[in-house]
Structure formats: C-alpha cells, structure tokens
Amino acid sequence: MERFQKKYNIIFIIPALIVIIVLLIAPMVMGIEISLTNLDYLKNTDSFVGLKNYIRAFSDKLFYFSVIRNITYVIIVTSFNFIIGYWMAIICYQKFRLNKLFRFIIILPMLLIPASAGLLWRFLYNYDIGIVNKALTVLGLGRVGWLIDPNLALISVIITDIWAWTPWMFLILLAGIENLDKHILEAANIDGANFFQLNKYIIIPVTSPIIKIAISLKAIETFRTFDYVWIMTRGGPGGASDITSTYIFKQATSSLQYGYSSALGIIVMAIMVLLTFFIVRKWIMRAA
C-alpha cells in the first residue's frame, strides 16, 4: 500500500512542478540571463557583459537609498498593521451591540484595489483641495505638504498602506483569538488577571504562531509594494519616496536599461529569498 502510495505521489506532484517550472523557474532564468547582458533599447545593445550590472548596482547610491527606504517602509507598515490590527481584533472579540457592523466597517479599506486606494489618498492629501488639509485648516493647524514635502512623502504613503492592509491583519488575528480555549481565559479571570495581564500572559503567547505567520506574510508582501508609491508620488518629490520597486521600474521604462534593471531585480529577489528563508525557517516552521 505504501509503495503504491509513493508511486502515485509523483503523479500528484508533476502538474505543480510544471506550473512552477513554467511560471517561476523559466522567467527567473530568463531574468538572470538578461541581467548578464547590456540589453538597452536606447543604445541598441544586447551582448553578454558578465557581472558588470551587479558591480554597477553595488555602487549605485540611489539604489542603496531605495533599499533602505524599502526596509524602513516594511518595518513601519508591518509593525503598525500588527499593533492596530491586534487591538481591533481584541475589541471585536468582545461581545457588544453592532459588533458585526463594526467588523464590516473595519475591513472596508481592504476591499479597494490598491490603485483606487492610492488615487483616493492622493486627492485626500492634496495640498489645496484635499480633505485632510481642509480639516487641519478648520482646526487652525494650517496646511501640510503631505506628498510634496520630501520628509513627509514616504510617511504619507506608509499611512495609506497601513490604512489599507490593517484589516487583513485584523482578520487573521481575530480568527486566531476566536479559536482560543475560552476556559483558559475564564480561569485567568477567576484568578484575578486584569486586561493587560490576559493579553500579555495568555492571548499573545497562545496565538503567537498565528501572529508570527501573519507578520511574516505581511512583511514579505509589503516588501513588494509598488502601487501606492507609484500612484501617489511616482517616487518623488525628487526621488524622496523611491523604493526598490519604483526605482527598478524607472530603470526599465524610462531609461530602457533592461539589463541593469534585471540585475537590480535579481538582487532584490535574493534579499527576499534570504528574508523569506529566515522567516520561514526560524518563525513559521517553529510556529507550526
């Protein structure tokens, strides 16, 4: 029986393998191939240059800054997604009237496609006609250059991302919290545990596997952000909000340097693979 099962295991795996090879391995190999050339539609060049593009990438200051901004973006967004999502899940775990309506309102931002959300916030943040500045003016605080101040542009995009994807974290964490054994919580209550002690010593430790998985997945997903930055600022003003995805995109589409942009993409992919390996091995597998 076991031998029979082992034989049929291969048949089940083959279709998935085909999909992975065609949709994942093949494009990756082509990308690596292009990254080793000087493919450039402006100069009409396409010859093998070895690791020249990678050497150039490692001395590209703008690329470094975009990576640093990207990492900062991921840390801030994921942290706030978790903090806000967790507390919203705790609130929604309680029984109160209109609980279901509250949950529905919380998940609404997640229903907007990123491009629409980006456009919406672009207008909300508009210096002259945006509602945010209108509200600030009414409160006597004056207008803020949300998307035009180089020091604020990335933060403004981060706020949008947090607004859009905290509901996702909320749903995951709520599912985890709702699966807690209620007897443990009741026992803790009887023993006199207060609200914060309940969270610190029971809820968080017991749901930590789910928390780790949620944060890991969110971090990996956030690293690939493109839509919000592109729609809201195009990486500006003056490149102040350029992250790796927008920077690589510009190299390809504006500068038409496909060889170099491929190399940048491979480097970012390598960073992601290392990050994912670490997260999966250290966090998710242990959590499982």
Place this chain on the structure above:
Amino acid sequence: MKKSLLWFIVSLVCVSLISTFSFIGCKEEATSTGEAVEEETEEVTEEETATEDTSAAESATINVSVLAGWVTTDGLIPAIQDALVSEGVEIVKFEGDGGTLQDTQMMAGASGTGEFDAMLAWEALMPLMVQYLEPLDDYLIAAGIDIDELKARFYPTVVDQITTDGKIYWIPIHANSQLGYARADLFTDPDEQAAFLAEYGYDLPQPNEIGAISFKDREEFSDVAKFFTRDTDNDGETDLWGYAPAGQGDHGECVFADMLDRQGLEYFDAEGHSLWGPAHPENQEKAIELLTWMQDLVQKDKSVSPGTTGMQMTEVNQLYKEGKAAMSFTWNVDFWGENTKPEVMEAWGNTKPLSWSIDFMNTEPENQGFMSIIGYGLSKDSKNKEATIKFLLKCLDEELRKEVHSTVGLPCGSGQIDLTNWLVENNLSPGGYIDAITTVGSFWPVSKTPWTETSAAREVTRPNLEKLLSGSITPEEFVKITGDAIEQIMKDAGHF
C-alpha cells in the same frame, strides 16, 4: 486512493478548462471569434497572397493597439469600426497603458511577428518605431489621395513629425498643446479691472472674440498672477492662487520643456550635447533665468501653490474646477468638454473658461513650444495591409472626426487645420488652442532631432524640477546636475 486520484484528475481538467476559456475571453472580438480566426488562419504568410485574399468581398480582421481608457481611441475606434463594417473590416483592439504598448509593440516589431496591423505611438515613441513601419505614400496615392494636398491639410510642424525622409509614416489622431485657462468671471469683472489698473498702472488683459487672452510678457503675467492670489475667507490660508501649473512628474516636466523651447533652448544640440551642459556654458545663463522665474512664482511671489510639486494635470484641473486657481496651465485642452459643463462652471460665475497660450514666453519670434501628437502607422509585418489602410484612411476622415467630436467629445483635433478651426468655431475646443498649436515647432518633447535618449533625459529633469520648485535646490544647481547627467547619458550612448 483511487477516489482521490479520480478527484484530482477531475479538478485538473476543470482548472485547465477554466484557464483556457479565461484566456480566450481576454481577447476582445468585434464579432464571432470562430469565423474571424478561421479566416485569418487560412491566409498564408506570404504578403502578396495575404493582400489578394483580403478583398472587399471577404472580411479581414486587423489588430489595432489602443491606449486603455483614453477618450480619443475609446471614441474613435468604435466610430471607425461602424464605418468599416460594410467594407468587411473588423477591428480587434489590443488595449494597454503607455508602458505596455511601448514594450509590446517594439518587441513585436523587432521580432517581426506581425502581431499588430496598426501601431499606435506618441511623439516620443514615433522615431523609435519608424523602423517597424511601412511608408504610406503609395497606399495613399492608390486610394486617390494627392500627397501634397494631404500635407497641406495639416499644420507644417505636424507634417514634420509624421514624415521621415519625406515619406509619410504616421496618420495623426490627436494633436495637443499645453494651454492656459483663466477664470472669465475674474478677468471681465469691472471691479477687478479697476483694482488691477490702480495697483499696476495698466489694464488687465482682456479676452478677444474667441475667448483667448494674450499676455504681453512674463512680467505682465507675473503681475496678474500676484494680483489674483488671495485669502478669500480670511483664515490665513491662500484660497485663490493666481497661477496653477502642473509641477509633478511628466506633466511638470512638460511645462518646463515648453517654456524652455520658447527660450530657444532644447535639451540637445545637433550632436547630442546637452544644450545647457558642460559643452554649452553660454546657454546656462538663459536656462538659469527661466528656472529662477519659475521658482520665484512659488517661493518669492507665492502666486503658485507649493502643492504644485504634487500636481499633475488632473489635480490642476480639479483646482481650477473648484475655483481655487485664477489661471491654470497644463494639457488643459483635454478638460474643455468637462469644464464647459454647466454644473462645473458654477464655480466661476457660469462662464466658460478663457484660454491663453504661452507664446508670450517666446524670447524670439522664431522660437516655438512643443506639441504632443499621437498617431497610427502601418506595421511592415502586417498580414492585412489593405484592411489596415482602410482603417488609416478613416482616421483621416474629417467628417467622421467631426461627428465623434460632437457626440463623444474628443478633446483635441488631429493637427488638421480646417478641423481645428471648426472645433473652435463650434465651441468644442478653447479659442486659445489655435494660438497654442500654431506656435509650436517641436513635437519631440525636448528637441527637433528625435534622440532616442529623450525619455532618459526627461527622467533626469523630473525629480530635479520638483526639488527646484520646492526650493530644495537653486536654479544653478539644477542646471549643473541635469546638464552633467544628460551629457553623460548621451556620451554613454556613444553619440560623442
């Protein structure tokens, strides 16, 4: 186990079927897919036989690229399709954004697949794609068109752009120029006029019979912009900006490039050197002077909102629609239809916007600004050339254009002189459009010579322009940074 295997096979088949039908469903068909595909596959690959097969009696399907969500192709293509039904031509649209169309068409052209019959390009892309096209002269002559008469129908600079080595490669469907709008209620108000005269000692510029305002020079323009900048509700914040240009990204750079052209400067000289870079120090003062003026409007005069660095044409128009800008400048012609709707005109006293051209910026009469132009060309690998020519001829049809302008509301003309005059006379385009379009000399956004490095050069300018307008860098720094960078781009490209 056997049950699991059976379910697995069933689910695999279902997924495959769903994927197949989804893929087929993605392609938009004018009529039933079966017949069109069958007829197309029956045509052999040899050109002569393909041309013979697509006679008027048989139907032919042509693949036409269109810009997704663009009002011009959204309105024009269905009208052309209706007109070509009787001639047996079916249009299959390939929709994409600018980047997708650029990549897909260029790859199709380079590999000779013949995927597109009619290729769409804008001014920056046209020179890059000419190598994949067939000249149209012989086809036009065969259709009974006199080439010289055809060229005479278009503005001379349009003809320059659509021809290469004297041969016509493109049929333009859209010719746009940046234009200013001005609030008629402010400019024509007697109290405003009296106040301006009292403050500045000369009359506030007034519109002519077609609603176009002419400014004498930059100083007059700056005075008017300062005059109209106000805090209308006394809350300490400016609510009415005298002047609102696009300042972000591509649209911001277009404002700069247009003004630059009118100073007699382009991005490149004839050899490809940056015209304000290390090879041309004599031009740097002129560039700095222009940039200083642009920066002063925001930082010193404060007649332009600092929010300009976050605005592209849509936001600029929104600012204008809400009555918060006395004058706006961007690709305003696109918004004429919207801004002349009664419900939109409420913000400025129920009057149509006045319009103004930027020709007052010309330092010499022969200097000219630039235009955006979009057109279709015939792919040299097309397997349906005869049908594609019919499509291109319909693009030239002025009566069809007039009908679409009247019903769908296409924003701009196609560079045809008579059509442009008709549009203005019939209130389908602003009066200033004629001034704007007749004072442009370069379609190529940055120079008359179609350098393929234009996009890369503009990519250098865009972020630095945002920094300049926000006061982060000085005009001298802008000239140094961008001049050096553009010079390097051209050097790396092997031009010198």
